[in-house]
Amino acid sequence: MADSGTTRLEILVVDDDESVREVLALCLERDDHGVTLAASADEAMARVREGLYDMAFVDLRLGADSGLDLIPRLLGQAPWMKVVLITAHSSVETAVEAMRKGAADYLTKPVDPHVVRVLVERMASIRRLERKVEALEDQVGRASPRPMLESRNPAMRRVVEMARRVAKSDALVLIRGESGTGKGVLAKEIHAASERAQAPFSVINCPSLSAELLQSELFGHVKGAFTGAVKTQAGKIDLTEGGTLFLDEIGDLPGSIQPKLLRFIQDREYERVGDPQPRKADVRIVSATNRDLEEAVEEGEFREDLLYRLNVIELTVPPLRARPEDVEDLARRFLRFFAHKYNQSLSDFSPSAWHWIRSHPWPGNVREMQNAVERAVILCTTREVPRELFPDSESAPAVRAATAPVAAGNGVGAAVTSEAGAPAVPAGVSLEEMERQYIERVLQDCDTLEAAADMLGIAPSTLWRKRRKYDL
Numbered sequence: 001m002a003d004s005g006t007t008r009l010e011i012l013v014v015d016d017d018e019s020v021r022e023v024l025a026l027c028l029e030r031d032d033h034g035v036t037l038a039a040s041a042d043e044a045m046a047r048v049r050e051g052l053y054d055m056a057f058v059d060l061r062l063g064a065d066s067g068l069d070l071i072p073r074l075l076g077q078a079p080w081m082k083v084v085l086i087t088a089h090s091s092v093e094t095a096v097e098a099m100r101k102g103a104a105d106y107l108t109k110p111v112d113p114h115v116v117r118v119l120v121e122r123m124a125s126i127r128r129l130e131r132k133v134e135a136l137e138d139q140v141g142r143a144s145p146r147p148m149l150e151s152r153n154p155a156m157r158r159v160v161e162m163a164r165r166v167a168k169s170d171a172l173v174l175i176r177g178e179s180g181t182g183k184g185v186l187a188k189e190i191h192a193a194s195e196r197a198q199a200p201f202s203v204i205n206c207p208s209l210s211a212e213l214l215q216s217e218l219f220g221h222v223k224g225a226f227t228g229a230v231k232t233q234a235g236k237i238d239l240t241e242g243g244t245l246f247l248d249e250i251g252d253l254p255g256s257i258q259p260k261l262l263r264f265i266q267d268r269e270y271e272r273v274g275d276p277q278p279r280k281a282d283v284r285i286v287s288a289t290n291r292d293l294e295e296a297v298e299e300g301e302f303r304e305d306l307l308y309r310l311n312v313i314e315l316t317v318p319p320l321r322a323r324p325e326d327v328e329d330l331a332r333r334f335l336r337f338f339a340h341k342y343n344q345s346l347s348d349f350s351p352s353a354w355h356w357i358r359s360h361p362w363p364g365n366v367r368e369m370q371n372a373v374e375r376a377v378i379l380c381t382t383r384e385v386p387r388e389l390f391p392d393s394e395s396a397p398a399v400r401a402a403t404a405p406v407a408a409g410n411g412v413g414a415a416v417t418s419e420a421g422a423p424a425v426p427a428g429v430s431l432e433e434m435e436r437q438y439i440e441r442v443l444q445d446c447d448t449l450e451a452a453a454d455m456l457g458i459a460p461s462t463l464w465r466k467r468r469k470y471d472l
């Protein structure tokens with residue numbers, strides 16, 4: 001799917017009359033849509049089980065079968081599909097019945113190419129809106145504070161200004177910076193300030209998936225392409241048509257996928273896993289890294305030509321410790337947001353809490369601050385958030401214990417927290433082993449990897465690397 005004038009749809013035409021199939025195929029292919037033909041209800045069902053269609057034209061009479069009965073069967077497989085019923089004579093009864101069965105519209109014979117074009121364009125704009133709503137629902141569901149892109153720090157201000165300026169072009173952007181500095185936030189801002197703002201914005205966290213799953217997540221796959229591929233699935237590139245795809249931690253993109261991404265960037269062409277048919281998509285790539293990609297190139301882990309392509313515009317987000325002017329504004333914003341979210345009537349941080357916030361080096365950057373303030377707000381029982389609710393104070397282990405309740409009895413639990421809430425470190429255990437055991441325990445307690453990363457106060461990608469390191 002692309003912008004309004006050029007949206008390409010995958011369309012299924014179901015008619016037992018060959019001449020109608022051919023006329024429709026001609027109209028649709030002329031407008032550059034993908035067309036698949038089926039002569040019967042059974043053939044249509046077989047096609048829908050193996051392919052992804054945005055729309056279907058279905059004849060009312062399909063030999064012994066009825067097109068009306070086929071509509072709910074098709075929608076059962078592909079609920080998003082826009083089905084248009086083709087009838088020889090338009091009658092109010094048939095139209096009402098078709099709509100009742102889930103059809104989006106109907107078309108009368110003889111087929112008029114102009115009417116077909118108008119219909120398809122209308123369905124395409126509905127599909128675009130649906131995707132936009134899905135993307136928005138995703139964002140609302142995350143319930144994180146509105147990003148603060150205004151800054152008192154000159155270097156940060158330059159980065160944001162530059163991001164908004166390059167947003168207008170279609171140039172590829174590589175965002176560098178430590179974990180948690182807001183590279184993802186900046187990528188979203190580039191999308192929002194671009195001409196693509198109405199189309200979807202999607203994210204792929206490169207290290208969070210195996211090479212096989214990542215390839216399928218990016219490019220999609222067809223049914224049976226690998227064990228577990230029970231149905232054909234579109235990739236993020238397909239679903240982001242017309243929009244922006246943010247590739248986070250691009251330095252961890254497996255070597256086997258790098259040439260495929262390079263080809264997509266150069267020719268806008270790709271293939272679904274298991275399907276040799278080349279496909280085209282119009283998607284802007286914004287990527288981010290906290291790794292030194294030049295070093296990765298030298299070590300033979302990252303292709304130089306790919307780095308060169310991705311790095312047309314380079315933006316570096318400064319770490320939070322390099323922009324101390326913004327610390328108070330950010331802390332205030334997080335306090336307001338989480339106080340509202342958790343229904344806490346909090347007025348401020350206490351003076352000693354403010355002192356700690358200003359002097360803490362924030363190695364985990366804005367993410368660390370967001371997590372620290374959220375925890376403190378949840379646990380706060382006074383009108384001012386006290387210093388004790390932040391880490392590194394005497395009662396901090398109790399805070400950790402309260403926010404990360406861990407079932408005792410597995411040996412590890414008993415070792416990590418003593419009765420008083422202070423950490424009891426068993427003798428003879430290495431720091432690495434402690435880390436491994438602690439991560440394992442948090443993983444058991446959390447429903448999602450994101451929640452576990454949040455509890456550990458590290459980025460999901462860092463958690464992924466640690467899981468790989470410790471084989472968890």
Ligand SMILES: Nc1ncnc2c1ncn2[C@@H]1O[C@H](COP(=O)(O)OP(=O)(O)OP(=O)(O)O)[C@@H](O)[C@H]1O
Pocket residue numbers: 144145146147148149177178179180181182183184185186248288290366367368370459460461
């Ligand atoms: N300027 C900001 N204003 C408000 N929140 C921010 C800002 N920058 C970052 N955050 C918050 O901090 C967290 C981390 O941000 P983000 O994921 O964009 O960082 P990142 O640099 O991409 O991290 P990583 O490299 O680990 O993926 C997010 O929850 C985000 O909402």
